[in-house]
Amino acid sequence: MSKPTNEQSQTGQTPHTLHPLKKIEIIVPSEKETFVQELLDDSGVSGYTIHRDVAGRGSHGFHEGRLLFNDRAGLVMFFAVSSEDTIQAIVDGLTPLFEKSSGVMFVSDTRVVRLNKFLGEADE
């Protein structure tokens, strides 16, 4: 954690300024992991988080999380934060996928302190 004074000198803003951005959460079967990862890599987000082996109930029944001898049956959850345009591009790439394949996505408002960290090449 950087001290407020460092933060201030780097950004020229107070450490408590929060900037509005969009957050997307995506849950897909793990066989779609590489597809979603490439979509995110392509979209210009500056980074994303992957949770493998998430558990939960959906329209296809319950999916248990960690399985010792199967890395394919699970669900993977991604989340990423970026500008509205970038998140919209991800939504555009996932909407047709969900016509045929199971999975969900949620987009919500979020706020971050270090804006530079979350704006990808496309937004700069």
Next chain:
Amino acid sequence: MPIDRAVLRARIENAAAPVGLLWPLETFNATNPLLGLEAQPFHEAIRRARALFGGRGYPQADTFRRAWEEGEIDPDVLQKHLDDRGIAASPEALLFEMENAERDARPSAPADDPLDRAMCRWMAAFVDQGQAPWPMPHRRDGFYAAWRQLAPYDGAVPGARRPDDLPATWVDALADVLAGRPESSWEPLFEHHLTALPGWVSFIKRRMRAKRDAWQQTYPITLAHYLAVRLTVAKRMGRSLTPDAGPTDAPSDTRASQIAALWLEAWEESDRNRLLRTLRTSMRTSSNGSAAAERPAAQLVFCIDVRSEIIRRHIEQVGPYETHGYAGFFGIPMQHDAYGAASGVKTCPPIVDPKHRIADRPAEAHEDDAHRYDAWQRIQEAGRSLLNTLKSNVAAAFGFVEGSGGFFGAALAARTLAPSALGTMDEAVTRRTGDPNQFCTPTVDRQPDADTEDGLPLGLSHEAKVLYAEAAFQLMGWGDTFAPIVVFAGHGSQTPNNPYKSSLDCGACAGNPGGPNARVLAAICNDPAVQASLRERGIDIPSDTVFLAGQHNTTTDAITLFVDDDDPPVSAEALQRLRADLEEAQTRAADERSGTFAGARASTGVDETRRRAADWAETRPEWGLAGNAAFIIGPRSLTKGQSLDGRCFLHSYDWRHDADGTALETILTGPLVVGEWISTQYYFSTVDNAVHGSGSKITHNVQGKAAIVQGNGGDLMTGLPLQSLQTDDERRYHAPLRLMAVVHAPVDRVEAILDRQAAVSQLLNNEWVALTVVDPTDGDAFLRYEPGGTWRPASAPAPMADPLDAVAA
């Protein structure tokens, strides 16, 4: 509006969903060719597959006829199925009807489509994995870009004189083709073109999904590249891009396929009844005759593979031995770097990602052996390299053939006429040059210093070791008894000149031999620190127990123990006795198996299997997993003493040691799924060998060291060769039936697992796998799972003629 590449990729992903996965030859994993349709019920998936790929989904009428005439289909069971559907015709009349329908629907020979031919040519050039003396240039730029550079030299692409005549990128190419077409028409268009050559497309699809595929990382290819090339060529050829016929929705059911489905179900039920009767007999015998168990001389753990059943039965009969079944990768998700190999291979199931790297290194006491081996390898490598240069060099080739023809001719004659002698010679050479299996040990301990960039961590942490050891004993329901010797035996086949060797090796090790994994688990279990941690978890390994690793040669049934004979970890006498008994078991197992081959030539079973293992012209070195029909999860007492003819996967399990069901859950979600992939591969390869198998081995050619084609080109073949399934042209060996899982556990425990494992319940509800539960809390009642989640008592309680019945009465 410009076309959004993200949308394009999603549409392509959807359109490719029905196409399965094809692994390259070095890791030829069994998989369901209808994997992409597994979310649908079995019969529906078959209809859809017929519309998409052509081909049959049910056995042919003559297959049913033979099974009927040989008594494999129980007349009463068939009659019940006929009555249930209100069909009054006789079985004979129905067979006739199916035969007539087949004659009318005989498919025409596949058209030699110039577009397909062009695609196969470019794909073959691009995916070459080291066979071509002159590889395709520009491959690092990806398939589309490399093709664009070279297409002007191909007469098959009209109007392309320079690369600039073609769209600059794959997105431009697809935008060009799709211009003016609504987005709703893209997916049917893509699907039509992706299913035209399903072999190549499933190869690309697998490669795109692989997380660490060196070929894909170096020479990237995607389905988008493929479609961009294909549609560009199609457009320039002036072809209509959309299918001539209507959309490829599943056609409605024909009467012939309804009859075939009914016969299939009757055959399956007859076969399953027979097996359940055998289990009932076996359970009665073992519960009546089991005295207090004495400590066995050794316990041997084999892969769940159907071939293990035969050797296990014979080992149990020759001496005081106990055998167990566990997935043949021994629960170690690893990549194996063999000694002297240029790259590592994955040795865990196709549905598991490797998490550790295990490298073989010469043991300290054997460094001299390693030096000698290295020297021989250098000489051999120099020889091979010289040979390749002479063969492929334009100037040298003719003179070389003239000068060396006599020598190679003699070698060819020897291989053909006296394969066993040549096999013996190979063994003698190996003795001289050294065998890394004997002088190397695996790097089981974690070695952070030896990690490579982007590579998996080398060795295992203490926690990982304890996890894998504990998982092994819990999943197998081991209990308290540890013999003085415990052997983990992986398995591998022995077959020269066979591109499908992977299909005969261990399916749980991604089509590789399982010996390396066995060595790792044995080393872990011998580790005193691991034993101490296991003791805290209630697994108490006595101080005099030694774990050994070995490998079962499934072609000859020989079992090699990886033991340093200069410094054996157990007494020389115990080792000698074990080896002698294993040899006796080999003799008996090989005798049993050689009876299943037509035209056995050698006098004894062992000689016959050795000849098959050495003969480079042998198309049936062994049967592999042919015959597989059931997957039994339970203690050995369920099956012991009965011959299951090598048709059952056997996974050890004890419900009493698995109160929360975790072990059973792991078995149902892991090994059973791999078993289903194997079963469906054998099923579909048998019912339509041209579409889902790979045709006759005689006309196979290896394409770019990566895959198999028939003759000199065309689409990749995806399944098993005819010779792995048929005894000869007329008689099949593999019975095309769906897998039945048998689980020895309380039914409510099984239900609870199905409730939280949608992936497994879907396989059952869609009837890709059947399930019978033997409930020990309900007097070992047999209950069959019905799609939707209800249970019905199995209709086969009557055991085989059993003297005990008379006594009880």
